[in-house]
Amino acid sequence: PVPTPPSTVDGFVKQFLENLNLERGVTLSTASPNDRYIALATTVRDFLVARWLEDIRRQKEAQAKGVCYLSAEYLLGRQLDNNLLATRLTDIATEALAACGIDIDELRALEVEPGLGNGGLGRLAACFIDSLATMSVPSIGYGIRYEYGIFRQTFVDGQQVEQPDAWLTLGSPWEFAHPEAAQTISFGGYTETFDEGGVTRSRWVPGWNVQAVPYNYMVSGYHNGRVNTLRLWRAVATDAFDLRIFNSGDYEKAVRAQTYAENISKVLYPEDSTPQGKELRLQQQYFFVAASIRDFLDHMLTPGFDLSKLPDRVIFQLNDTHPVIAVPEFMRVLVDEEHMEWDAAWEITQQCFAYTCHTLLPEALEVWSVELLGRLLPRHLEIIYRINDEFLAAVRERFGDDEMRIRNMSIIAESPERSVRMAYLATVAGAKVNGVAELHSQLLREKVLPDFDEFYPGKFTNVTNGVTPRRFLRLANPGLAGLITDALGAGWTVDLERLRGLESFAEDPEFRARFAEVKAANKRVLSDVLRARDGFEVSDGHMLDVMVKRLHEYKRQMLKVLHIVTSYERIVSGRVRAEDVQGRAFIFGAKAAPGYVMAKRIIHLINAVGEVVNNDPRVEGRLQVLFPPNYNVTLAERVIPAADLSEQISLAGKEASGTGNMKFALNGALTIGTDDGANVEIRELVGDDNFFLFGMTEPEVEELWTRGYKPAEFYQQDEDLRRAIDLIASGAFSNGDRTVFEPIVSNLLYDDRFMVLADYASYIRAQDRVDAAYADQDAWTKAAILNIARCGFFSSDRSIRDYIDRIWHTPPML
Ligand code: 26V
Numbered sequence: 156p157v158p159t160p161p162s163t164v165d166g167f168v169k170q171f172l173e174n175l176n177l178e179r180g181v182t183l184s185t186a187s188p189n190d191r192y193i194a195l196a197t198t199v200r201d202f203l204v205a206r207w208l209e210d211i212r213r214q215k216e217a218q219a220k221g222v223c224y225l226s227a228e229y230l231l232g233r234q235l236d237n238n239l240l241a242t243r244l245t246d247i248a249t250e251a252l253a254a255c256g257i258d259i260d261e262l263r264a265l266e267v268e269p270g271l272g273n274g275g276l277g278r279l280a281a282c283f284i285d286s287l288a289t290m291s292v293p294s295i296g297y298g299i300r301y302e303y304g305i306f307r308q309t310f311v312d313g314q315q316v317e318q319p320d321a322w323l324t325l326g327s328p329w330e331f332a333h334p335e336a337a338q339t340i341s342f343g344g345y346t347e348t349f350d351e352g353g354v355t356r357s358r359w360v361p362g363w364n365v366q367a368v369p370y371n372y373m374v375s376g377y378h379n380g381r382v383n384t385l386r387l388w389r390a391v392a393t394d395a396f397d398l399r400i401f402n403s404g405d406y407e408k409a410v411r412a413q414t415y416a417e418n419i420s421k422v423l424y425p426e427d428s429t430p431q432g433k434e435l436r437l438q439q440q441y442f443f444v445a446a447s448i449r450d451f452l453d454h455m456l457t458p459g460f461d462l463s464k465l466p467d468r469v470i471f472q473l474n475d476t477h478p479v480i481a482v483p484e485f486m487r488v489l490v491d492e493e494h495m496e497w498d499a500a501w502e503i504t505q506q507c508f509a510y511t512c513h514t515l516l517p518e519a520l521e522v523w524s525v526e527l528l529g530r531l532l533p534r535h536l537e538i539i540y541r542i543n544d545e546f547l548a549a550v551r552e553r554f555g556d557d558e559m560r561i562r563n564m565s566i567i568a569e570s571p572e573r574s575v576r577m578a579y580l581a582t583v584a585g586a587k588v589n590g591v592a593e594l595h596s597q598l599l600r601e602k603v604l605p606d607f608d609e610f611y612p613g614k615f616t617n618v619t620n621g622v623t624p625r626r627f628l629r630l631a632n633p634g635l636a637g638l639i640t641d642a643l644g645a646g647w648t649v650d651l652e653r654l655r656g657l658e659s660f661a662e663d664p665e666f667r668a669r670f671a672e673v674k675a676a677n678k679r680v681l682s683d684v685l686r687a688r689d690g691f692e693v694s695d696g697h698m699l700d701v702m703v704k705r706l707h708e709y710k711r712q713m714l715k716v717l718h719i720v721t722s723y724e725r726i727v728s729g730r731v732r733a734e735d736v737q738g739r740a741f742i743f744g745a746k747a748a749p750g751y752v753m754a755k756r757i758i759h760l761i762n763a764v765g766e767v768v769n770n771d772p773r774v775e776g777r778l779q780v781l782f783p784p785n786y787n788v789t790l791a792e793r794v795i796p797a798a799d800l801s802e803q804i805s806l807a808g809k810e811a812s813g814t815g816n817m818k819f820a821l822n823g824a825l826t827i828g829t830d831d832g833a834n835v836e837i838r839e840l841v842g843d844d845n846f847f848l849f850g851m852t853e854p855e856v857e858e859l860w861t862r863g864y865k866p867a868e869f870y871q872q873d874e875d876l877r878r879a880i881d882l883i884a885s886g887a888f889s890n891g892d893r894t895v896f897e898p899i900v901s902n903l904l905y906d907d908r909f910m911v912l913a914d915y916a917s918y919i920r921a922q923d924r925v926d927a928a929y930a931d932q933d934a935w936t937k938a939a940i941l942n943i944a945r946c947g948f949f950s951s952d953r954s955i956r957d958y959i960d961r962i963w964h965t966p967p968m969l
Contacts, residue, residue, distance in 0.1 A: 157205040160198075162244065167251035171198045183255055189325050191257060192265040195248065196235055196328035202242050203373045207382035213968070214293050215455060220467055220965045221293035222958075223451055225444055225481060226280040226474035228423070229298050229385065230272030230305075232788030234329045235263060236630055237285075241375035267322045268789050269329075270304035271387075273427035274705040275814050276513050278788065279591075280474055282814075282951040285623040288376035288383040289649060290955055291967045297447035299439060300330075300370045300387035303422040308746050308785040313762030315784075317425075317749050330370045330387075337366040339393060340445050342438065346533045358491055359534035365416040366391045367446035377625050377649060388446045390419035426748045427705055428514075430521045437480070437523055437531055444481035448488060462493055466506035470963045473510045473585070476521040476577035482508060482584040483535040483542070491534070501542070509962050510581035510588045511618070513811050515598055516709065522574040525567070539575055543567055546583050550610060564606050582607050582614070587962045591620045592812035592833040594853065616961050619833060620812040621951035624651050627818045632796035634673035635822065635943075642666065651950035654821075654943055661940040664933075671936050674797070674823065681797035684790075689783045693740050694776055698929050701824070702802035703744035703786055703794055706754040709809040712745060713757055713903065714911045715802055716764060718922055720879040722778055723768050728878065733775040737926045740779040742794060744786025756899055758782075763888040763896075791815075796822045799935075800925060803828035804918065806909040808853035810834075817949035823939035825928075827921055829914070833949070840945045845938040847928075849921035850914040859913060866907035869915065876915050880904070 160170050174194040175181055181190050214221065239245040252259045272278060280296065287294040306317040343362030348355050372385040392413035419438050424431075451469060460468075473479055482504060489500035514520070529536045543566040550564055562569070566579045582588050582604060590596030596617035600608040608615050629636045629648050639647055642660050647653040660666040678699060685691040693699075702715050719741055725731040743761055747754035765780030783790065801819030803810075803826055810832035820826060820837055827847040828834040838846040851859065870877055880900060882888075889895035903911060929935055947953075959965055 157208055159205040160201055162202070162242075162247060164247055164250045164254065167198065167244070167247050168254055170201060171195060171251060171255065174198050174201075188261065188265055192262045193326050193328050195252065195259070195262050196266075199235065199238050199242065199244060199248065200328060200373065202244060203238065203375055203382050206380055207373050207384070210382050211384065217293065217968060218457065218468070219293050219968055220963075221295065221455070221469060222287065222963055222965055223447065223469055223471045224280065224283060224287075224294060224296045224474065225447060225471055225478035226277070226296065226298050227440060227443065227477035228272030228277030228474075229269075229280045229284070229296065229387075230274070230277035230788060231269045231281045232278075232626065232792070233263075233266045233268045235266050237626060238329075238373075238375055240625065240630055241377050243378065265325075267325065268787060269322055270320055270787055271298065271301050271423060273305060273423070273425060275812070276427070276475055279513075279620055279814060279951075282621065282623040282626075283955060284374045284383065284385055285377075285625060286621075286951040286955040288374045288381055289379060289623075289625070290952060291376065291379060291381050291969055292955065292959065292965055293968050294383060294965070295451075296374070296383075296385040297443065297450070298385070298387050299420050299423075299443045300389045301420055301423040302389075305423055305746065305787070306425055306749070310758075310762060310782075310784050313766065314759045315747055315755050319422075330372055332389075333369045333371065334391075337368045337391070338446050338449050339364050340367050340390075340442050342441070342531055344533065346537060356491075357534065357537060359487070363412075364393055365419060365442065366393050367442060369446075369450065386447070386450065388420065388443050390417055390442060392416040425746075426750065428516060428519050428707060428748065428751075430519070431750075432522075432524060432527065434527060434531065437527060440477055441480045441484070441532060441535075444478045445484050448481060448485055452488070462489065462495065463499065463503065465503050469507055470586075470965065471508050472958070472963070473508060473581055475511065475513045476581055479510070479521075479577040479581045479584075480532070480535065482580055483532075483538040486538050486542075487534055490538075497541070501545075505584060506586050508581070508585045510578075510585035512578065512588065512590055512595075512599055512603075515595065515603060515809065515811060521577040522568060523577065525573040525575065528575055536575075539566060539580060542580070542583065553610065560606060564610070578604075579607075582611075585614070587616055588614055589616045589618045589962065590811065591618065592836060593617055593619060594808075594830075594835050595811040595832060598808060598853070618954055618957045618961065619836060619948075620814050620817070621949050621954035622814050622817050622821070623951045624648055624821070626792070627795065628821055631792035632673075632677065632822050634676055635670075635796065638666075638669055638673055639943075647947075649952065651947035651952065654947040655945070657940055657944035661937045661944065667933060667936045667940065670823065670940055671932070674799070674936075674939070677797040681793050684793050685781065685783055689781075691781050691783070693781065694738060694779060697738040697740040697779065698799045699742060699797055700739050700800040700802065701742045701744075701794055701798040701819070702804075703742070703791065704813075704815055706745035706747040706751070706758055708753060708757075709909045710805050711909055711911055711914075712743070712761065713899070714804050714914065714918055715741070715743075716757070716761060717876070717879050717911065717915055718918060719764060719768065719778065719780060720882055721875050721919060723764075723771075723774065724878050724882050725875075726777070727771065727773050733773060733777050736777040737929055738777050738779075740781055742798075743780070743782040744790060744794065745782075746786065753898070753902065756896070760883070760888065760896055760899060767888050791818070795819055795824070798822065798824040799929070799939075800824060801826045801828075803831070803834050804850070804914075805829060805831045806914070807831045807851055807856050809909065817946065820942045820946045821949060823943050825925075825935070825938055825942060827918075827925060836948070837946065840948060841942050842945070845941050845945075847921045847925055849917040851910070851917075856910065859910070864907070864910065864913065866910075866912040867904050869912040870904055873916055875919060876912065 174197045179190040284296045304320045341361030341364040367388045374383040489495040590599040643656045682693040801824040803816040813832040829850040884900045886893040
């Protein structure tokens with residue numbers, strides 16, 4: 156057995172110094188800050204290894220059913236603190252480093268977070284693997300080890316400029332590479348038929364291949380001694396022999412081919428709404444799921460395992476459509492490689508997959524052109540065609556030759572070009588299909604896939620998202636965590652419904668005072684961070700009004716901008732006196748997909764409005780607009796605990812769930828929000844009095860669309876709105892240049908797909924209610940505490956329990 160290092164300060168010091176010597180080849184006095192960070196990380200990692208190896212052994216030995224979570228993204232955030240917390244080493248490490256004359260905070264700050272995801276979907280995957288480990292569920296996460304994660308955002312003249320995220324360059328102490336365990340993943344070529352005992356079968360003759368090298372990450376459970384595995388794949392070129400398949404053995408060409416192969420895991424695609432149909436992206440998807448399936452079959456099953464029993468051993472959870480090519484790959488392995496009959500293989504496949512949908516936007520539903528699929532994965536295309544033929548035959552049998560229905564349900568779309576609808580393939584293959592919040596799941600069944608719901612009764616279900624309380628409460632908000640533990644004892648971190656116990660404390664003036672002090676302290680911490688990071692000065696006593704999420708029109712950062720411009724215009728037009736205005740700092744965090752022009756314009760506008768508002772003396776500092784660049788998990792951990800007001804203002808029916816909304820509520824911010832995604836459930840739980848609701852409901856949105864939406868009419872009828880838009884159009888935020896933001900203005904007036912203008916008046920009224928409520932600080936604090944007390948439901952542990960009960964049926968391995 157691998158020994159666990161002693162959990163004492165002396166033991167830690169010894170191990171740390173040894174790692175400086177043996178891992179870094181330096182002494183304490185010659186070590187650079189990075190050497191120290193790596194040695195510290197390695198020391199913490201060493202504490203996890205013994206348990207990890209033990210858990211790997213146990214999981215294999217038990218031959219229990221486990222979850223393979225397939226996700227193209229894991230937005231992990233920094234690892235050091237989370238692992239210190241999980242292993243109860245925080246105090247020991249702090250003291251040990253102090254004994255070496257090192258401030259641990261300085262080393263914490265050096266860690267570059269692994270940003271291997273775009274936003275909500277990737278962060279959800281990270282929360283889920285945290286919960287799986289903490290709940291001792293047999294499981295493994297599979298994904299891609301991108302060399303470059305989500306781009307680093309900078310602003311130049313207020314406009315977004317992207318920089319590559321070279322997160323690996325200073326070393327990666329949290330991973331274990333296993334080049335010797337690489338697998339070969341094939342692409343291209345053609346299929347051919349052959350005769351096997353009188354039956355004609357098809358086989359794939361690939362054209363080229365790459366190696367998939369596994370990199371293992373430890374995922375530590377919280378205080379339960381468990382350590383799970385996250386296995387991320389890196390693409391490297393195959394050896395020279397295999398390269399010759401790819402081309403003729405010319406050295407220069409061969410080296411170029413190597414670059415081609417290694418491109419596959421080079422960079423995370425930063426688009427999170429519109430699929431580009433890029434070949435490299437399909438390569439990424441197939442690359443990682445093919446490696447993962449092979450890995451599971453080779454390493455988790457005993458030799459000679461009866462494959463018909465696979466559904467008792469594994470469920471592959473598909474995190475959106477990105478890994479759906481796993482379905483035909485699984486069929487290919489069973490039929491072509493394991494020589495199983497098609498029908499038997501299909502029976503098994505339908506029990507081994509489940510699919511989570513994360514969107515409703517039609518343009519975000521992935522499709523791959525038949526041309527591309529056939530070129531890259533010819534055998535998989537054949538398999539998809541056969542799945543579709545048999546599926547449509549079954550539909551015909553049930554509903555007759557209803558050609559309209561057949562066309563609508565076909566996995567193959569015929570126009571605008573012939574392509575494969577990955578969400579349909581996942582729905583047909585999956586044992587279950589789930590949405591990520593009640594409203595979203597309902598709309599998914601009723602609006603997006605109604606024919607499938609009718610055809611497969613019981614297949615559709617809901618699992619409302621959640622967030623890990625370890626990272627987003629315990630670590631991010633130690634002050635509040637301490638207060639909660641004082642009030643309720645320590646168990647809440649793994650049993651978040653216990654927060655209910657805080658309800659009575661909301662009535663306790665002393666508790667409220669302590670809560671208010673924690674919030675104020677968190678604001679000071681954020682101020683310090685923003686000063687050091689961006690040179691911002693957040694004014695004391697301001698309400699912190701925060702909107703942090705990817706920049707997307709449906710999320711409606713524009714609505715927030717219009718509110719700010721209205722507040723500003725009311726002051727400069729003399730309709731409101733600055734001294735009567737409740738001080739507010741509006742904090743934004745948002746990355747735009749590099750090719751999303753309108754989103755980038757909105758970023759520019761936010762910065763431009765900030766520039767003017769922050770520097771206009773008439774405002775007397777009452778309004779501040781702060782847009783720190785490069786919002787990421789690390790910044791989220793600072794911003795969320797300091798927030799007073801959480802902006803969740805998407806157009807009803809467009810935000811599948813949202814998870815930031817949950818993080819804010821659990822940290823005692825009040826929400827101003829629409830009836831959308833998980834906001835609906837937050838409001839039901841916290842109560843109308845503790846939530847600022849505004850805007851149309853989803854049915855009202857539908858109705859306005861069918862009636863015919865004319866945004867200009869709202870502009871005509873609302874004076875505040877007119878003044879705000881006119882001010883933007885006048886060039887007031889662009890040095891008099893009226894052209895700069897003209898596309899935004901005309902989009903709002905003549906298109907406005909996400910009905911910003913229709914919800915404007917209601918939003919402004921809700922903001923006026925916010926101001927009134929904030930004036931009574933004690934009542935506000937009470938509402939904040941009630942938000943925390945009533946949001947225990949939003950722990951990702953509860954989400955995982957729901958997945959286990961409704962979809963996976965994989966009991967914890969205690
Ligand atoms: C979508 C696409 C579309 C194709 C191009 C590449 C790409 C990459 C990522 C994505 C993810 C978009 C879906 C997504 O992130 N959905 C968010 O999922 C969260 C977790 O369920 C949920 O809280 C958010 O409401 C939802 O927008």
